[in-house]
Amino acid sequence: MSSRRLMWIQTVKVALSNLLAYRVNFFLLVIGPALVFFFVKYSLWSSIYEQQGNRELAGMNRETMLGYQAMVLIVSLLAQGHNSTRLAEDIRLGRITAYLMYPFSLFEFHASSFIALQAVQLLTSAVVFMLALSLGLFAKVNLAFIGQGLILCCFVSILWFLIQYCIGLMAFWLEQTWVMRVLFQIVAQFLSGSILPLEFFPDGLRNILMYSPFPYLTWVPARAMLTGEESLLYGTGILMFWIVCAALLARLIWKKGLTMYTGAGM
């Protein structure tokens, strides 16, 4: 095995150990999202449909809506778990210094930590999936559709990681990056169909949105897993395009940002 690969594997192992270091924290990380789903989204949509006399909304009945929302949660766990809080804090407090000196780059380190987190998120999403399945939230389960959605989720998670990495790197210039991160998350949640399915959006807006990366973050993979109506090839192609854009942007920000780095606190 190449030494580079061994470096990655060891970093993933250490990052995993770090995630498992606190038992209660780990337990909440695994079951927390399911609890939030049932306390918030399940109750909210059940109540909305009840108020509407169980009529269809934007072509979706109560069961399809709850199935969609459960799938949105699974997609967000599989692809949108990573955030840049740690990176921004490390830059601001000068903690990236060690990684500027190791023969293993900061990007590689964060990417390895992201892989470790994804492993935990995979477990969490499996828990949520089994729970939703046992409650009959998915009308039909097609393994081919699920496989197709999982492939899309892999690409989405890479894009999400790179976007978060770019936001984190902004800490070279900004003392606080959380506003930017929260704004992005709110916009992304809304425009990706995470809060409301894109079926609720006017056709014109939805058509415009399809040129942006947002629908591919949630709506496309969720629909792919539920209905298999999305083209895998087209979806991965679009995601690949945005991944290349985000990677180039991250490289540019890193190069510029490094000239601003002062190694504070040393």
Next chain:
Amino acid sequence: MMQSELAIFCENLSKNFRIYQKKPGLWGSIQTLWKREFIEKAAVKPLNLEIRSGEIIGLLGPNGAGKTTLMKMFTGIVIPTAGQLRVLGFEPAKRDLQFRKKIALVMGQKSQLWWDIPAMDSLQLLMRYYEIPEKLFQERVGYLAKLLEVESQLQVHVRKLSLGERMKLELMACLLHDPQIVFLDEPTIGLDLIAQRKIREFLLNYHREKNITLILTSHYMADVTALCQRIVLVMNGEKHFDGSIRAFEGLMGQEKYVKFFFSEPQNENHPLLSPLHPQFGNHGLEVELRVPEDKLKEVCAHILKELPVTDFQTEKMPVERVMQELMSRTGA
């Protein structure tokens, strides 16, 4: 000396930082929303320095003098504004992979060990990063752990270690890959006296054995006097002194400071004491004198004979006194 024979070579090396200034108070905060004033601060002014392989150098200076910025430039953490810099023949700012494998940095105020896992896990991670063969890694861990007396701490979570134990493990983590230059930024800060002494002893023994280059910054003059062969004094971003410890001690002239303790108060105008710039304390029961080195024996014998001396001591830290004197002269 050829550039290639040097561990560090810098010529006209400088670093400017752009600092934003904010007026105090709420109105100042509101003003900064549309207008910000920046000033350029020269952290290091054009500086020349040559360090040979195997030397132990003390980079001294008050806070904000520029010594840590110098260290950051040597390690490639910050990019110089101007000048030439070569460390082991590499340009640090390019952060070449081979360069990174040859240097190490110990930061007294920052940990490179993972906080929530045992130190051994961090060491194994470093084994992979520096591509150390498994067998060699085990040997080095065994050797360093024994030398630093931390064998039993390797499996303990880092957050549960004392500061002294953590610093020893930090040192261990830095030396695992057998670096040619080790940069030590206040390695004994916050440690008790015994831990400080042990760290110093370890560094001296390790240097003796491996002949690596050590670059040290410390505010503890005991570190400097125990470890450094050469001192580079930096003040306001400029090099004020570069030479041996003996030469540094001699900066204030060839005088020794001697303190006498008496059983009864002494007159400030006593003819034996007054020519020696006496500094009285404790209501005349103590006095510190500046005695020319060549007259030290004679003057001390005379005072011991003539006055009711209960105790006396010569200064322990001439370097510290020179530092204090230089800093007060320059207003640092």
